[in-house]
Amino acid sequence: MRSNAKDRALRERAAQVIPGGMYGHQSTILMPEGFPQFFTQAEGTRISDADGNTYIDFMCAFGPNLLGYQHPEIMTAIQRQQTQIDTSTGPSPLIVDLAEAMVDMISHADWAMFCKNGSDATTMALMISRAHRDKRKVLVATNAYHGSLPWSTPRPGGVLAEDRAHLIYFDYNDPQALTDAVKQAGNDLAGIFATPFRHDTFTDQTLPDAEYAHTARRLADEHDALLVVDDVRAGFRMARDCSWETIGVRPDLSAWGKVLGNGQPISALLGNNRAREAASRIFVTGSYWFSAVPMAAALETVRIIRETDYLDHIQKIGALFRNGLVEQAKGFGFDLRHTGPETLPMVLFDDDPDFRLGYAFCAAALKRGVYLSPYHNMFINAAMTEADIAETLEATGAAFEEIKQNRDSIQPSQLLMAMAEQKRPTTMRQ
Amino acid sequence: MRSNAKDRALRERAAQVIPGGMYGHQSTILMPEGFPQFFTQAEGTRISDADGNTYIDFMCAFGPNLLGYQHPEIMTAIQRQQTQIDTSTGPSPLIVDLAEAMVDMISHADWAMFCKNGSDATTMALMISRAHRDKRKVLVATNAYHGSLPWSTPRPGGVLAEDRAHLIYFDYNDPQALTDAVKQAGNDLAGIFATPFRHDTFTDQTLPDAEYAHTARRLADEHDALLVVDDVRAGFRMARDCSWETIGVRPDLSAWGKVLGNGQPISALLGNNRAREAASRIFVTGSYWFSAVPMAAALETVRIIRETDYLDHIQKIGALFRNGLVEQAKGFGFDLRHTGPETLPMVLFDDDPDFRLGYAFCAAALKRGVYLSPYHNMFINAAMTEADIAETLEATGAAFEEIKQNRDSIQPSQLLMAMAEQKRPTTMRQ
CATH class of the missing domain: 3.90.1150.10 (Aspartate Aminotransferase, domain 1)
Structure with missing residues (x-):
């Protein structure tokens, strides 16, 4: 019993x-x-x-367990790095190695920034979208989960109307709803968020419609806004690349987390050169964002993803x-x-x-x-x-x-x- | 050379x-x-x-290096925990042990929630303050650093006016400025944030004036608002307790990070029973918030703090x-x-x-x-x-x-x- x-x-x-x-x-x-x-x-x-x-x-x-808990090669990388440097007064060279590895592997990416929570990465995407052309409106699919900060948490406790004042909601996979939401944003469109597929709780999951995804890309381009794919949940379980590569659409920004270090605490925002200038103008940081051990785990995870x-x-x-x-x-x-x-x-x-x-x-x-x-x-x-x-x-x-x-x-x-x-x-x- | x-x-x-x-x-x-x-x-x-x-x-x-990089006893605790469980589908019993240890050690605290960034803890404090009596205004000292999310980051890139619509700024250590700010909040005061002392960059640091700190406590009580001490930077370097214990003022909430795991990625929000109900109504989470290894490091750090x-x-x-x-x-x-x-x-x-x-x-x-x-x-x-x-x-x-x-x-x-x-x-x- x-x-x-x-x-x-x-x-x-x-x-x-x-x-x-x-x-x-x-x-x-x-x-x-x-x-x-x-x-x-x-x-x-x-x-x-x-x-x-x-x-x-x-x-x-x-999500984080992509390759197996206590994966031997990743544990070896972790333990080796622990005898050198982890959280310290500056990053280790691994941050450069890892940024290069991600840029090599993810087709749309020209640069990387590392952080801890998935919410860190999606919030950086929100801020960079707004900094890009100094616009405010960001489109997100109704019920899509992008984290648990005041702008994104699915429950109302402690959230103000102002936290979401410039978010516009639309139905996932509906090109017309997306087009209408863009119209609603008028001259103030900063970005369009997308999950790689619809993965809301208590509901059937829906793969992305190609027309919908291409419409998102086209509308973002037409308005000089940024397209963001939130790959925190689905990353590396659909492709060895951004998940929307499977339908031929490249975002400007993609948010990653969970699997990146096979359970070690690390997330990332990747972007293209179009978004680079805005990315260099936001101030975001965290006490452990530069720690070396999770980066050593991520480098080993990424190597296994690439080679196996x-x-x-x-x-x-x-x-x-x-x-x-x-x-x-x-x-x-x-x-x-x-x-x-x-x-x-x-x-x-x-x-x-x-x-x-x-x-x-x-x-x-x-x-x-x-x-x-x-x-x-x-x-x-x-x-x-x-x-x-x-x-x-x-x-x-x-x-x-x-x-x-x-x-x-x-x-x-x-x-x-x-x-x-x-x-x-x-x-x-x- | x-x-x-x-x-x-x-x-x-x-x-x-x-x-x-x-x-x-x-x-x-x-x-x-x-x-x-x-x-x-x-x-x-x-x-x-x-x-x-x-x-x-x-x-x-x-900040995080409180006891020495690669502290032998903490490394032993980390390595032992790594052979058991770290990031998984649920927390380990260590989350209960650590919450009890923090409640035992921090005089004002009746409960604990663990997270990753200092910003996670301060943002939870912001949300709980607002959830507490469904009020909006939060007072923060001008130039005080409470993290790098849109509501708190010191630089303007990617930040909207709405992100700070209900923050009211006042001069640190000035009881009159604080009183005026509370008046400005009117019937809508949710919380008062305080750093344990003024530790802005490029400026002389200022220890808290006792009248100022007691005024903050009194005004929070009078308005049924929450008093928050942000101990992320100063924690455990002024006291084996919340830093404002040194001047005899107990907050409702205190935010912790950096030193908590001597460099392992963990932060915390501690609160008293007055704030418990609101704390149970916000939805906050993160992929690695329940990971066991940083908690093992924190338990050992806290033991050393207590015993040495x-x-x-x-x-x-x-x-x-x-x-x-x-x-x-x-x-x-x-x-x-x-x-x-x-x-x-x-x-x-x-x-x-x-x-x-x-x-x-x-x-x-x-x-x-x-x-x-x-x-x-x-x-x-x-x-x-x-x-x-x-x-x-x-x-x-x-x-x-x-x-x-x-x-x-x-x-x-x-x-x-x-x-x-x-x-x-x-x-x-x-």
Whole structure:
């Protein structure tokens, strides 16, 4: 019998000294009951919780785990660098090596700036877009996640109307909506933000329509505004380049994070020469932005990305997971929607408007050693093997069986019900 | 003869792939000519540049180096944690241990939230202040540095008027100015920000006036607003507690960073129970905010802070440096102003309105193996010994001698002159 006594004891302590018991995207508040909050070990593709239960981890730290936790070559690079210099009074030469490596690898990029959070990179893109021609309006797709600063966080607490005064929202993948938003910006268009594909939570993922992406590029050019691709979540899981290279559109700026150091804290903004002058006029910095160890990890990660077949591998593994899961669901009488790139799967059930089936399914898989998300896209990592997918499908097969048996008694999440009653958080933005 | 050929070659490469050649607070653009941009080794209290020149480092990574670079016990904690879990799908139990340790140590704190940048912590304080009673106005001292996001960055590039629409500026240490600013906020006061002392660049540092600090506390209470101490720069160099404990004033929120993991990337916002409910209502997060290795480093740093005499030691070392330097200057006919706490020294020359003496002095000390700043407060670390200070004073003695000899031919920095011509950056805020 799976125990969670230690996790519960930790939650009780956490409730005393952390507001709400936990915060941010790694709070389990939105997860099905029984999901562990605390983990003590991560290796390869597996994580172990505080009670010693081990899972095949399809969240991959919400992205950063691209090549496997504690990847040996990256750990060697980290430990070697730690004996030299990390956070100090200036950057190490690695910042130049890494900027060159990124410029070499990412087609649209002529320069790089490194930072810590994905939000740092997207906020730099916002500032550079505005500095570029001293314009104010920035277009972002409704519900797209670009970070959790006042201009971008999906919840209203602590946010003022002024924080978003010059943002204009439009529907993803709709060239007409984009064109209308550009008209609304008038002579004041600074930039257009795009996620590489639509990866909002609780929704099917949608790949970008080529006409939409090309329209974004054309409108930005016509108005001397900057086009920004936010590749923080999807980076290096669609291409060894900016994700929009897959549809032939080059942005002026791209934001990167998560996978860049395979879990080491580093993010980046890349840009072309058109955006360089504005980039040199903003003042942005952070205490640890110049630290050398995450850059050593990123250089090694980028080398592995360049030199190995990791991408083909995660695409193959992702397809195995997708096809296996969808077929398995059919066998048990469920219709599953598996959307987005196979390396960033979102799995939702048909006829499940309150997500109760998805939640029950993930809870049942968790009990059998597979960590899935019922509302957020998941991530495939390159340490996953065909044997891992076979083991996963054995667990999910049993999970489908369980929810088929219990189907009539499954209750929806009380929290989700309460949230559905409230206004959608994004209404505050408009 | 000291070489800088490798540094120059790196700068040329950097100019190609990094906007402006470097960015942020670790760019040497404001430093005297000849200061190295790139470093390859940091150990104890010394850093070595790309050309192999070694310096006693009085910048301490702009703060993070509190106990010595590569502190053995902290490195052991880091390396042990790296074999377990770092960035993963959830936090490790260390987040609870660390929150408890901070709450135990910091008198005003009932809870903690961890993040990466100092800016993350100050921005969370801004958001929580506004969420607390749904008010908007936040008071900050003119020229005080609270980070480099659009609401706080000291330069205008990419910043809109709306980013600061509800900030009200007042003069540090002036109770009347503070009272007037509160009046200006009317019924809409959300919070009052304070740095523990005035540590603006290019200016004498000023310790907080007790009346001013108590006025801030009283006004916040009267208006049910939150008082925030931004301890990111000064934390743990004035007290084993929030820095304003030294004058008997407890804030509702305090922002921490830099020293917290002795260089590992971690910052924190601490708060009291009054602020807890608002803190649980904002949505803030980051890809690496829950990573375990920086928390292991922070736990070990906090243990050393609690159990050793590091504070007495850095105060003693700082006083040796201050007294030695001031006396030495007198001997060479210079009047030096050494302001602020001895552990965070700012050193400026009298009769040096364009800073040419300070710049020439720091350049002369650098040639002799001592890295000082002519415009930013410096930092003392606990690895510094009396022998280090003796070695420092030998170098600074020779530096005073050199600038005394050359006094009439010393030219001011061209860049500083150009900047002085421009508007002060803070005028944009008002």
